[in-house]
Amino acid sequence: MLTTILGAGGPIGDELAKILVAKNAPVRLVGRSPKPFAGAELIAADISDREQTIAAVNGSNVVCLLVGLPYELAVWQSVWPRIMVNTIEACKRTRAKLIFFDNVYMYGEVHVPMTEQTPYAPCSKKGAVRAEIATALMDEIKAGNLTAMIARSADFYGPNTKNGVPNVLVFETLAKGATASWLVNAMVPHSLTFIPDAARGVAMLAERESAWNQVWHLPTAPGPPTGKEFIEMVAATFGVPPKYRVLSKPMLRVAGWFDPRVRESYEMLYQSAGPYLFDSTKFDTEFGITGTPYSEGVRIVAESYRPSV
Numbered sequence: 001m002l003t004t005i006l007g008a009g010g011p012i013g014d015e016l017a018k019i020l021v022a023k024n025a026p027v028r029l030v031g032r033s034p035k036p037f038a039g040a041e042l043i044a045a046d047i048s049d050r051e052q053t054i055a056a057v058n059g060s061n062v063v064c065l066l067v068g069l070p071y072e073l074a075v076w077q078s079v080w081p082r083i084m085v086n087t088i089e090a091c092k093r094t095r096a097k098l099i100f101f102d103n104v105y106m107y108g109e110v111h112v113p114m115t116e117q118t119p120y121a122p123c124s125k126k127g128a129v130r131a132e133i134a135t136a137l138m139d140e141i142k143a144g145n146l147t148a149m150i151a152r153s154a155d156f157y158g159p160n161t162k163n164g165v166p167n168v169l170v171f172e173t174l175a176k177g178a179t180a181s182w183l184v185n186a187m188v189p190h191s192l193t194f195i196p197d198a199a200r201g202v203a204m205l206a207e208r209e210s211a212w213n214q215v216w217h218l219p220t221a222p223g224p225p226t227g228k229e230f231i232e233m234v235a236a237t238f239g240v241p242p243k244y245r246v247l248s249k250p251m252l253r254v255a256g257w258f259d260p261r262v263r264e265s266y267e268m269l270y271q272s273a274g275p276y277l278f279d280s281t282k283f284d285t286e287f288g289i290t291g292t293p294y295s296e297g298v299r300i301v302a303e304s305y306r307p308s309v
Helices: 011-022 050-057 073-094 125-142 165-175 195-207 227-238 249-258 260-268 281-287 294-305
Strands: 003-006 027-031 041-044 062-065 097-102 148-152 180-183 215-217 244-247
Touching: 003 011, 003 050, 011 027, 011 195, 027 050, 050 073, 062 073, 062 195, 073 097, 073 125, 097 125, 097 195, 125 148, 125 260, 148 195, 165 180, 165 227, 165 294, 180 227, 195 281, 215 281, 227 244, 227 294, 244 249, 249 260
Parallel strands: 003 027, 003 062, 027 041, 062 097, 097 148, 148 215, 180 244
Antiparallel strands: none
């Protein structure tokens, strides 16, 4: 069974490829410039182009859409719908099953645990894009045109994860003995999905026939720590003081004048202002596992920051 990963080279894609290669399963990695990966076939393609997407997917049994676009609203609004249409069409032509790796932006500001039944109520422009493409995929499923599923993750952290917010704000700084940062409010719980758990969850869902044509929340440890508690765990692992500062909305608005990445992130700060609770009970019950405990995940990530001997 050939699994094709669209958007190879990211942390989730790399972890998923490791799992599949370890099982001696055929794997195809697709990206603009896919990097060599032992045991996997490589195809260079731009999946915002319809014909390139169709060619890249041809012959696949399962397609995993794991693309990460530049964090720019204009790019998201222009490119994401095109990528989804192209991928759906490619999967229809080759009769491949599709797994879309998604986030929780479409839920908007939620004050209770987010589940697969949480309605779409985006309160951000990026969230509106995610709601649009997720709805487009589910409409195809409901119409019987495609076998697919959506697998969602909370904010994530993991080893060798350059773009994970906890990695950038907490692990990288505390590994150097510097002051960590947290967004908006460090006194509320914030769920985080451990990247190896997310990849393992995708692989398990792909193999479970009854899992298709649904939305799933990937395994995420219950009882999330507050930002302060998370920083204290990381600091203890590194053996450094848990020094941190909270980056307030006014501070980040000013920073956004000079840094487009911060400016693009500003509309998403509602996720950090109050409790951010991600519930993966459906997955945990179906498969009999749950996410890696935060203490263990933190230990594993911290090890990836230690100098190799």
